[in-house]
Amino acid sequence: MGLEVAANRGATPKAEILAGSPLAIRGMTVSYGQKPVVFSVDMTVAEGSMTAIIGPNGAGKSTLLKAALGIVQPLAGEALVFGKPLRSARHRIAYVPQRASVDWDFPTRVIDVVLMGLYRELGLLRRLRPHHLEKARACLKRVGMTDFADRQIGQLSGGQQQRVFLARALAQEADLYLLDEPFAGVDAATEKAIIDVLKSLRSDGKTVVAVHHDLTTVRSYFDRVFLINTRKMAEGAVDEAFTSENLNQTYGGRLATGQIDQLELAAG
Amino acid sequence: MFWNALTLQLGYNATLVTIGATLLGIAAGVTGTFLYLRKRALVSDAISHATLPGVGIAFMLMVLLGGDGRALSGLLFGAAVSSWIGLLCVSWLTRFTRLSEDAAIGAVLSVFFGFGIVLLTVIQTMGAGRAAGLEGFLLGSTAGMLFNDALVIAGGGALTLLAVLILRRPMTLLAFDPEYAASRGINVGRMDLVIMALALAVTVIGLKVVGLILIVAMLIIPPVTARFWTERTDHMVLISGLCGGLAAWVGAALSAFAPAMPTGPIIVLTSFALFLVSLLLAPNRGIVAVYLRHVRFQRRVHMRQGLLALAQGQPIYEGFTLRLLQRAGLSQADGVATDSGRARAAKALRDEKRWELVRADQAFESAAALYDGLRDIETVLTGDQISEIDQRIGGPQGVAT
Numbered sequence: 001m002g003l004e005v006a007a008n009r010g011a012t013p014k015a016e017i018l019a020g021s022p023l024a025i026r027g028m029t030v031s032y033g034q035k036p037v038v039f040s041v042d043m044t045v046a047e048g049s050m051t052a053i054i055g056p057n058g059a060g061k062s063t064l065l066k067a068a069l070g071i072v073q074p075l076a077g078e079a080l081v082f083g084k085p086l087r088s089a090r091h092r093i094a095y096v097p098q099r100a101s102v103d104w105d106f107p108t109r110v111i112d113v114v115l116m117g118l119y120r121e122l123g124l125l126r127r128l129r130p131h132h133l134e135k136a137r138a139c140l141k142r143v144g145m146t147d148f149a150d151r152q153i154g155q156l157s158g159g160q161q162q163r164v165f166l167a168r169a170l171a172q173e174a175d176l177y178l179l180d181e182p183f184a185g186v187d188a189a190t191e192k193a194i195i196d197v198l199k200s201l202r203s204d205g206k207t208v209v210a211v212h213h214d215l216t217t218v219r220s221y222f223d224r225v226f227l228i229n230t231r232k233m234a235e236g237a238v239d240e241a242f243t244s245e246n247l248n249q250t251y252g253g254r255l256a257t258g259q260i261d262q263l264e265l266a267a268g
Numbered sequence: 269m270f271w272n273a274l275t276l277q278l279g280y281n282a283t284l285v286t287i288g289a290t291l292l293g294i295a296a297g298v299t300g301t302f303l304y305l306r307k308r309a310l311v312s313d314a315i316s317h318a319t320l321p322g323v324g325i326a327f328m329l330m331v332l333l334g335g336d337g338r339a340l341s342g343l344l345f346g347a348a349v350s351s352w353i354g355l356l357c358v359s360w361l362t363r364f365t366r367l368s369e370d371a372a373i374g375a376v377l378s379v380f381f382g383f384g385i386v387l388l389t390v391i392q393t394m395g396a397g398r399a400a401g402l403e404g405f406l407l408g409s410t411a412g413m414l415f416n417d418a419l420v421i422a423g424g425g426a427l428t429l430l431a432v433l434i435l436r437r438p439m440t441l442l443a444f445d446p447e448y449a450a451s452r453g454i455n456v457g458r459m460d461l462v463i464m465a466l467a468l469a470v471t472v473i474g475l476k477v478v479g480l481i482l483i484v485a486m487l488i489i490p491p492v493t494a495r496f497w498t499e500r501t502d503h504m505v506l507i508s509g510l511c512g513g514l515a516a517w518v519g520a521a522l523s524a525f526a527p528a529m530p531t532g533p534i535i536v537l538t539s540f541a542l543f544l545v546s547l548l549l550a551p552n553r554g555i556v557a558v559y560l561r562h563v564r565f566q567r568r569v570h571m572r573q574g575l576l577a578l579a580q581g582q583p584i585y586e587g588f589t590l591r592l593l594q595r596a597g598l599s600q601a602d603g604v605a606t607d608s609g610r611a612r613a614a615k616a617l618r619d620e621k622r623w624e625l626v627r628a629d630q631a632f633e634s635a636a637a638l639y640d641g642l643r644d645i646e647t648v649l650t651g652d653q654i655s656e657i658d659q660r661i662g663g664p665q666g667v668a669t
Contacts, residue, residue, distance in 0.1 A: 069451045101447050
C-alpha cells in the first residue's frame with residue numbers, strides 16, 4: 001500500500017531499489033497534538049550517498065528522522081531499513097542526536113559515552129574487555145578526541161561534545177548513519193573533523209543522512225538533498241534538486257534573493 | 269556500648285534490625301541512583317505514599333478471611349499492589365493529560381495517602397486492638413521485628429540488587445540520552461517503569477524499617493551524596509550503595525544503643541550527616557573546594573592582569589592587584605616593577621603571544637582547549653613544542669621558560 005502512494009507522488013522508486021535502499025520511508029505522518037509536523041512523506045535514500053535533509057525551522061526535519069527510528073510514534077507510514085522492518089535491521093543504523101537533547105552534567109566520562117555505542121556488543125552482562133576499550137579509543141581517534149577520553153563530558157566545548165556523539169555512533173559499526181544537525185553551533189575545527197569522518201564513511205560504502213541547516217555548505221558536503229516543509233518538497237541529486245525554485249517553494253519566500261544567489265545552485 | 273551496637277553485640281533483635289536495615293540501605297542507595305539520574309526522584313514519594321491504602325485493604329482482607337491480619341508478607345503484597353496502581357496513575361496522568369509530572373505526583377500522593385489514613389481509622393474503630401502496629405508503617409517500627417521480617421527484607425534487597433546489576437546498562441543509557449536509547453531499541457516507557465518498579469520494591473521492603481514517609485530519603489540522599497565524589501556512573505552506583513548501607517548500619521546501631529530513638533528517622537539523619545560532610549568536603553564538587561578554587565582563580569586573574577600591565581607599562585589601579593604583586597615581590601610599594609617583576613612580566617607577555625599561536629593552530633587543539641588566559645604554557649606543552657612556537661613567532665629568543 002505504501003508503494004502505490006509513493007508512485008502516485010512521482011518519485012517512482014522501483015521495487016528493487018526500495019528493497020536495497022538503506023532507508024525507505026513511505027507515507028510517514030507524525031503529529032504533535034492535532035497539527036501534523038510531517039505529512040505523508042516518502043523518502044528513498046540511495047546507498048552510499050550523503051543526503052542533506054533541508055527545510056525551514058519547524059519543518060519536521062528532525063521529526064522525520066525520529067519517526068524513521070521509532071523514537072517518536074508516527075500516526076501513519078512506515079520505514080524500511082535495507083528492505084526490512086526497523087525491528088530486525090535496527091543494528092545497522094547509528095543515530096547521532098542533537099547535542100541539546102542531553103544533560104551534560106551527567107556523571108560520565110567521554111570514553112564511557114563512546115562505550116555506550118557498544119551496547120549491543122556488550123549486551124546486559126558481558127564484561128568490559130580491553131578490546132572494547134581499544135575500539136572506543138580508536139573511534140575517539142577518528143574524531144580527534146583521543147586526549148579527552150577521561151574528561152567529564154561537561155568539561156567539553158559544544159563542538160567536542162558533538163564529536164563524542166559521532167564517535168559513539170562510529171563504535172556501532174553501522175551501515176547507515178542518521179545525524180540530527182551535526183554542525184549546529186560547532187566551531188570550524190569540529191565542522192571539518194565531522195565532515196572528514198562522514199566523507200570517509202561514504203568512501204567505505206556507508207550511507208549518511210544528516211539534518212542540515214547551513215545552505216551554503218550543502219553543495220560541498222552532500223551529494224543528495226531532501227527538501228521538506230511538513231510535506232516533501234523535492235528529493236534528488238544536488239545537481240538536480242538543489243535549485244532556487246525548489247528552495248523558494250520549501251522556504252516559502254523566507255530566503256532573501258541575495259542569499260539564494262550565493263548558493264551556486266543547480267540551474268533549475 | 270555504641271561499639272557493641274555497631275558490632276552487633278546488643279542482642280538478637282538489635283542485630284536483626286541492624287542487618288536488615290543495612291541490606292535495605294544498600295538496595296535503596298543503588299536503586300535510587302538510577303531514579304536520581306533519570307530525574308524522577310520525586311516519583312518515589314508518590315510510590316511510597318500510595319502504599320498505605322494497600323496496607324489497609326490487605327489487613328481487612330486477611331481479617332475477613334479469618335487470619336491475624338498482621339502477616340508482614342500479606343501487608344507488603346497489598347502495599348506493592350496499591351503503589352503500583354499509584355505509579356500507573358502518575359504515568360497515565362503525565363502521558364495523556366496536560367498535567368505535568370509534579371502536579372500528577374502531588375495529586376496521586378495526597379489522594380492515596382488520604383484514602384489510606386481513612387482506611388486505618390476505619391480499621392481502628394472496627395477491630396479493636398488488633399490493628400495495633402499498622403500505624404508503624406508510617407514511620408517504621410523495628411521494635412518487634414521478627415527473623416522472618418528480616419528474611420523478607422534481605423531477600424527483597426538481594427533480588428533488587430540483582431535486577432539492577434542486570435539492567436544497569438540500558439538504565440544508564442536511558443538516563444543519559446533517552447532518544448539515543450530509543451534508537452538502540454530500548455523501549456523507553458517500559459524501561460522507565462522498570463526503574464520505578466525497582467524503587468517500588470525497595471519502598472515496600474523498607475516500610476517496616478523506616479516507614480513510608482521517610483523511605484524516599486533512603487532512595488534520594490545516598491545518590492546525591494555520591495554525586496559529590498565521582499564523575500562516573502558506575503562509581504556513583506557503588507558509592508551510593510555504600511553510603512546507604514553505612515547510614516543504615518550506623519543509624520540502626522545508634523537507635524539500638526539508645527532504645528528510645530526511632531530507627532527510621534535516625535537512619536535518615538545519619539544519611540544526612542554523610543551528605544553534609546560530602547557537600548562541604550568533597551574534593552572537587554564540595555563547597556569548600558569550589559570556594560577555594562574561586563579564590564585561587566581570582567588571585568591568578570589579578571596576578572596575570574597585573575603582570576601584563578607591568579609588561580606594557582600601563583598603570584595599575586586595582587588595590588588588590590597591587591597588593592598581590594607587592595607580596596610576591598614583583599613590584600614596589602609605588603607600583604614600579606622590581607627586577608624579578610620585570611622578568612615575570614616579559615614572560616607573561618611572551619606566553620600570551622605563544623597562546624595566540626597555539627589557539628590558532630589545529631595541531632594543538634587539545635592544548636588549546638586548556639586555555640584560560642592564566643595557565644603557564646609550559647604546563648601544557650613540551651619544551652620542544654614551545655621552542656617551535658617561538659621560532660614561528662620570531663623576535664628575541666631564549667626567554668626563560
